Amino acid sequence: MSREQQVLDRIERQRRRRPVVREERITLAHGAGGQATHTLIEAVFLEAFRNPLLAPLDDGALLDLAGARTAFTTDSFVVSPLFFPGGDIGDLAVNGTVNDLAMCGARPVHLSAGFILEEGFPVADLRRITASMAAAARAAEVTIVTGDTKVVERGKADGCYVTTAGVGLVERPVTLSAAGARPGDAVIVSGPIGAHGAAIMLARDDFGIEAPITSDTAPLHGIVDALLEALPEHVRTLRDATRGGVATVLNEVARASEAAVVLHEDAIPVTPEVTGVCELLGLDPLYVACEGRFVAVVDGEHADKALSTIRSHPLGADAALIGTVAPSPAGLVLLRTAFGGTRVVDVLVGDPLPRIC
Amino acid sequence: MSREQQVLDRIERQRRRRPVVREERITLAHGAGGQATHTLIEAVFLEAFRNPLLAPLDDGALLDLAGARTAFTTDSFVVSPLFFPGGDIGDLAVNGTVNDLAMCGARPVHLSAGFILEEGFPVADLRRITASMAAAARAAEVTIVTGDTKVVERGKADGCYVTTAGVGLVERPVTLSAAGARPGDAVIVSGPIGAHGAAIMLARDDFGIEAPITSDTAPLHGIVDALLEALPEHVRTLRDATRGGVATVLNEVARASEAAVVLHEDAIPVTPEVTGVCELLGLDPLYVACEGRFVAVVDGEHADKALSTIRSHPLGADAALIGTVAPSPAGLVLLRTAFGGTRVVDVLVGDPLPRIC
Amino acid sequence: MRFVDEYRDAGRARVLAAEIAARCRPGRKYTFMEVCGGHTHTIYKHGLEDHLPAEVNLVHGPGCPVCVIPMGRVDDAIHIAGQPGVIMTSFGDMMRVPGGTGSFLDAKAAGADIRMVYSPLDALKIARANPDRRVVFMAIGFETTAPSTAMTVLRAADEGVTNFSVFCNHVMIIPAIKAILDSPDLRLDGFIGPGHVSAVIGCQPYEFIAHDYGKPMVVAGFEPLDILTSVHMLLGQLAEGRCQVENQYARVVPWHGNRVALSAIGRVMRLRAHFEWRGLGFIAHSALAMADEYAAFDAERVFDLPGVRVADPRACQCGEVLKGVLKPWECKVFGTACTPETPIGTCMVSSEGACAAYYNFGRFSRERIRAAAREPLPVEIQASRPGETSLA
C-alpha cells in the first residue's frame, strides 16, 4: 500500500470516530445539513437522548404503538423568504413532513403544526401560509389535527417559523433504512435536482439573478406508494434529498451501509437553469436541496422496474438511474465525471445556502 | 328582563359569533393565550385546517391509528430567559408535551424535538438544555425518538426555540373533554397557582424584584394516572393551566360545556410570594401560568375521592377544591370573592406576561 | 397588619352593609361618584356592589388618566416613537389606547420600538443603557404619578443624561372635578375622593366642593372595606345634614399632602393654560407641562409634533361615562364594537376604566349575579389550607 493510501486510511478511521463539536458557538454551518449538522446531532442530541428508537440517519422513527406500526417525524421550517416561486413555508412544512414519513415507508396520516410568529407579522401572510398548508395537506391526504402558536417580540424571529410533526402508518412489510444498501444495488433519483435550493436563492434577490426556476416542493407519498407496491421487498433505502442535497443523502447511505456509491455525472438530471444558477454562484447541484425529490436505492436486478414505476408517476417523469452501489471504497461516494475521471463526492462542509427550508 | 340584562345578552350572543381577527399584524397579545390567541386560532388556523379531529380547545388530538387509541399534541417553546429558577426551556418543552398528553388521558410514550437555534448560541447552553430534556424525558418515562435542527442568523431568534410533539396511548376507557363539565361537578386545582409565570417574570430581572419563587414545571402524567385509575368514569375534564392560567382554562371549559363555573376566591391556593409579585406588578394570579398544575373537573359526588387521590401524590399535596359547575350563566366563570361579592372572571385580554413558555 | 387583607374581610363587610342599608331612607336614591378609576376597579373586582342596597348608586368619575388622554396626544406620541433612534417607554396601560392612527401596540407591531416600563426610573435606566438612542417617557397620570416623573427628571438632570425626555401628559384632579360639578346633566349626592392623588395634594384642596357646591366628599382608600366605609360616612353626613371633606384614608393621606412631592412637581413642571380631556373637552389649567428650566427633557420641544386635534369617534360615549351620566352598558357600542381587545373608547382600555372594569368583572347584571350567588353549592368548599395563602 502506498504511503498516500496509508495516510488516507488513517483519515478514514479518524472520520469514523465519535464526532466532537469543537466550536463554542452555533454557526450557520450547524444548520446547513452537512458535516457540522451531523456532528452536532451526534455529539449533542444523540448523546443526550440516546435510545434504541432514535435513528438520526433516517427520516423518522418507527414505533410500535399498541401493535400499530407507526412512523413519527418532525421538522422545523425557517425558510427565507417565506414565499418563493413554486411554494411557501406552508406547503414546505406539510410536504417536508409528509415526505419524511413516506421515506419511512409509511402512509402519512396526521400532522401537528407549531407556529412561532414575530410580532408585526402580517395576518394576511399568515392566512396565505395556512391556506397553502391546508391545500398541501389535502393533496397529501393528511389532516392537521393539533397545533400551537407562540408570538415573539420583533427582532426575535423572521416573520414566521413552522414546525410540523407527523405520524404515519407502515402498512407494507418493508424494511427501509439508510443502512440497507448492498453492492449491486442501483441508485435512482426521482427527478432533476436542486430546483428548490436554486429557487430560494433567486427569491432572496441578493444577487440580481433572474431565472424561470420554481421550487420542486411536492408530496412524495404517492410515488413512494407506487414504488413500494411494485417492489415491496426490493427497495432498500428511500431518502428525500433536502438540505445538503443528493450528495449528502448518499454519503449517509454509503456510511450507514458500509459500501461505496458510484455516481455517473452525466446521468444525473439537472435542468439548464439550475445549472446556470449554480455556475454563476459557484455551487455544485449535487449539494443543492430539493423538496420534492427522493433517492431510492433498489436491488439492481429490479432497477428497470423501479425506474419505470417511478417514471410512470407525474412527479417522477424525469427520474433517472444515476449510480450503483459497490463494495468498496466502503463509506465513500464516488463520481465518474463526464470528463472521464473519478473523484470523491464528500459530505457538505459549510453553508452555501442557509435557511432554505 | 332589565335593559342592562338585554344589553348583556346581546353582548354574549356577539361573543359566541365566529371570531374575526381585526388586526392587520400579529401582536404579542396573539401569543399570550387569552382572547386574542383564541380569536387567531379560530379565525385563522381552524378556519384553514378544519377537520373533525382538530379540537382546538383540547390539549391534543385523539387518533385511531390502526386500532391504537392515540393522543397527539405539539407545543413550541420560546420562553425568555431560557434558564430560570426551577427549570429551563428543555424540561419545559418535555413536560409541556407530556402534560398535554396526560390531559388527554393518555400515557405519554414518545416525543419529537425540533430546535431552532440562533447563530452564536453557546454550544454549552445547548448541552445544558438537551441534558435537562433527557432528564425530564426519563422522569416522564418517554423517549425522544426523532428530531430536527435549524440555525437562523443572529437576530432572527432568541438563542433557542424548541418545538416538541408527542404521542401517547389512551389505555383507559376515559372520555375527557373541555366540553364535558356538567352542573354539580367539582373543580379542583392540583396545587398553588402562578409560580411558573411569576418565576419567569422575576428571572427576567426587568423589575428589580427578588423572591424565592421557582417554576412549578413538572410532569403530570403520574398524578393523572392515579386520578384516572381511581375514578376512570368520573373525571370530565383535565387541563393544564399554562398560558392564560386557571382563569383561561376554566373559561374554555365553561364555554365548551355551556355551563357556568363558580369559583371561590378564598379556596384558590396561591403562595404568599406569588401573591406579592402579583400585587407589585398589578397582575391577577388567576391569569398567571403554571407548568405543573392542572385543573380537573370531576363528578361532584366523587369530589372528595378525587381530591384525596390528587393530594396523595407528591405533586398534588396542596391541591384544592376551588369551585363548582352550575347550569347558568352558561359560558361564564364567576368568582365569589373573599369580600363576599360575586364577579365575572373573563378570558385574558392583552399580554401581561409574554414569552413564559 | 398587611394593610390589605384586613380591608377585604367578608364578615366586616356584611356588618357594614347592614349599617349602610340602615342609614338609607327607603325609596330615596343616593348617587355617589367615585372620582378615581382605582376605586372603580376595586368595586368591580371585589363585587362590592353586592353589599350595597338598591338605594345606593355608584357612578364612575373621570379619575382614570388613561381614559382621559385625547386621541391627538396618542398620535403625537406615536409620531415621536417613529422618529429615528427613538425608544418610547410607557406604562402598560397605555399600550392599547387608540389614537387617530392606531395604538402603541399597533405602532410597535408595525416596527416602532416601544417598551413597557414599571416606573419612570426604568425609562431613565433604558436611556443610560442606550446612549446612542433617544429615550422618551410617555408620562401620564394625575398628581399621584407626576412626582415620580418629576423626581426622575431631576435625577436625569443631576446625572447629565442627555438622551432622555418626557412627553408630559400629567393631568390634575381638581379641574376635572370642577368640570363635573359644573356640568348640567348630573345629579350627585357626594364624592368618594381619590386616595392616592390625595396622598400628594392632601384633602384641603377639595374643600371648595363642600363649601361652594354643597357636596360632601370622603377621601377613600382602595380596599373594598375602605370604599364601603366611605359610603357609610357619606350617608352619615347626609343623614346628619353635614357637608364636609372627610378623610377615610388617613393611614396614607395627610391632610396637607406631601410637601416634597408637590415641590418636585413645582420645580420640574408648569401649569398649562388649557389641555384637552377625552370626552370632556378643553379644561383650563388642568394639566402640567415641563418647565422651561427643563426644556432639554421636554419631548414637546425636543421633537416636532404634529399636534393635530383628533375628534373622538362618533360612536364613542366616553365623555358621558367619564362624567357619570351614562353607565358603561348604556353606551351604544359597549361590548359589541368596543371591547377590551379592540377598544373604541379609552374607558375600555385601562383596567381602571369604567367600561373595562364593568366588561371584565361585571358583565353580568347584578340581578343575575345575585341569583347565581344564592344558589346552593353542590359540594362544600373550604378556604385554602394553612401554610399557604389563598388568592383572597
Added chain:
Amino acid sequence: MRFVDEYRDAGRARVLAAEIAARCRPGRKYTFMEVCGGHTHTIYKHGLEDHLPAEVNLVHGPGCPVCVIPMGRVDDAIHIAGQPGVIMTSFGDMMRVPGGTGSFLDAKAAGADIRMVYSPLDALKIARANPDRRVVFMAIGFETTAPSTAMTVLRAADEGVTNFSVFCNHVMIIPAIKAILDSPDLRLDGFIGPGHVSAVIGCQPYEFIAHDYGKPMVVAGFEPLDILTSVHMLLGQLAEGRCQVENQYARVVPWHGNRVALSAIGRVMRLRAHFEWRGLGFIAHSALAMADEYAAFDAERVFDLPGVRVADPRACQCGEVLKGVLKPWECKVFGTACTPETPIGTCMVSSEGACAAYYNFGRFSRERIRAAAREPLPVEIQASRPGETSLA
C-alpha cells in the same frame, strides 16, 4: 457554443490523453506547476489526473488568494469588524480562514456583523442602504479581482459615498511566481499559467520565466480540456526544446491584457513595499494598498489596526504545499487535525486551496479510484434524457 461543455468532453479527453502519453519519454518524470488555484480545483473536480500518464506530475502553486493571506491580516479584519457600527463584507471563501483569534465565522457567531457578498458592488450597495453604518469590504484576490475593487471604489468616490472603505489585501502573481522560481527546493519542468489573472495582465509579463529561468509556460483556461491541452503544449515545447510563453486561453486572454482594468488598479491602488504571504514570508512589491488619493476609502487609515504579525501554527505546512514541495496528504495534520470543517491552514479553506480540493474530491488515492472506476457496473447507466441537461 457555451464555452464550457465543449471543453469537458470525455471523447476529446481520451484522444488528448493518448497524445500526452505518446509525448512522454518513458521513465522520465515531468513536473508542471498549475500556478492558479482555479486550475487545482478543476483538476480535482473533473478527475483530470485519470487522463494523465504516470510520468506527468502536476503540483499546486500559490495562486489561491485565500490560501496566502497571513493570519495577522485576518485578525486585523476581525478587529475592524468589531468596531462600533461596522458591517464587514467579504467573499464567502474568506469566512472560514483562521486568523490567530478565530475566523470571520467565529467572529460572526460571537456577534460581529459580517456579510457575504458576491461582488464588491454588493458591498457598496450595502453601504448605500445603511448610511448610519460603516461598511468595509474585505478585498482579496490577485490581479483578476483587483480591477473590480478599483472600479467599485471609483464608483463610490463618484457617488460621494462616505461610509464605505476597502481593507485591501490584493496580491500580485508575478512576485509569487518569482519567489517559487527562487526557492531552492523545487524542481519544475514548466508552468500552467493562470488564465484569469492573465486576462488582466496579459501574457507578456511572464516572459522572464522563459527567458531568465528557462521554464516554459502555457497560460491555460479553466475547463479540464484547457488544462489537458496545456499539458500537451508544455510537453510539446519540451520535446521540441522550445521554452516560451504560450497562450492556450486566447479566447479570453489578450496578449497585452486589459488596459482599462490595469489603469483602474493604477488609479486607485499603489504598490506596497512588501507584504506577507502565508507560508511564503514577506515578498517585496507583491501586493497593493489603496492610493493616497483614495485614503478616505482605505480601511487601514479609517480604522486603527493592531497590525500584529501572527506566526503560522507550528503544525501548518501550507508554505510547502503552496510552493509545490509537499503534496497535501504529506502534511502531518492533513485530514486529521486539519479538515475543511476545522482548517488549521488556509489551503484547507478555499475550494481552490490544494488541500481542500484534494480532501473534498481526491481523498482516495489514484490507484484505488482507478481500480474502482474499472469495476464493471451491475446495472447499465445512461446519460440523462433529452430535454434536460445532466450535471455534466
Added chain:
Amino acid sequence: MCLGIPGELVELAQDHEDLALVEVSGVRRRINVGLLADEELAPGDWVLVHVGFALSKISEQEAQAVLDYLEGLGQAYTDELDALSTSDIS
C-alpha cells in the same frame, strides 16, 4: 394607574440615599424613597409604593382607627342582634 401597594421597609440602601428595599408578601424590591425626604424612615415602617416610588408612609394608628370604627359598628350590630333575640315581645 393609581395603583399603590403597601410594603414593609426592610432596609435603607447604604450606597444611595434615596433607595430602600421594600417587602410585599416575602417579595422584595428596591424602591425610591426620595418623596419621603420629610419623613423619618426606619426598617419596619410601611410605605405605599407607586411606580417604583414610596409615596406615603403608612400610619398604623390611623389604619387601626378605621378597623376600630368598623369594630364599633360590628359591636353595635351584634348588640342589636343580641337585643333582638333576647327581647321578648311575645
Added chain:
Amino acid sequence: MCLGIPGELVELAQDHEDLALVEVSGVRRRINVGLLADEELAPGDWVLVHVGFALSKISEQEAQAVLDYLEGLGQAYTDELDALSTSDIS
C-alpha cells in the same frame, strides 16, 4: 476566487452605461461592463463574468481554434487507428 463564467450578453442597459444583462444557461444577471470600455459590445457577444464584472470579451474564433487543434489531434489519432487496423502485417 478566480472563478470566471462565460455568459452571453443579451442587453446593454439603457439607464446606466456600465450595466448589461448577461445570460448563463437561461439564467440572467446584471453585470458591470465598465472594464470592457475599450471593446465594442453588442448583444450576442460572450463575456467572462467575475465577481459581478465582465473581465474579458470571449473570442469565438480563438475558442474554435483550440477545438480545431483537438480535432486535428483526434484526426491524427483516428487516422493512426485506421492505419493500424487496415495495415496488413500478417
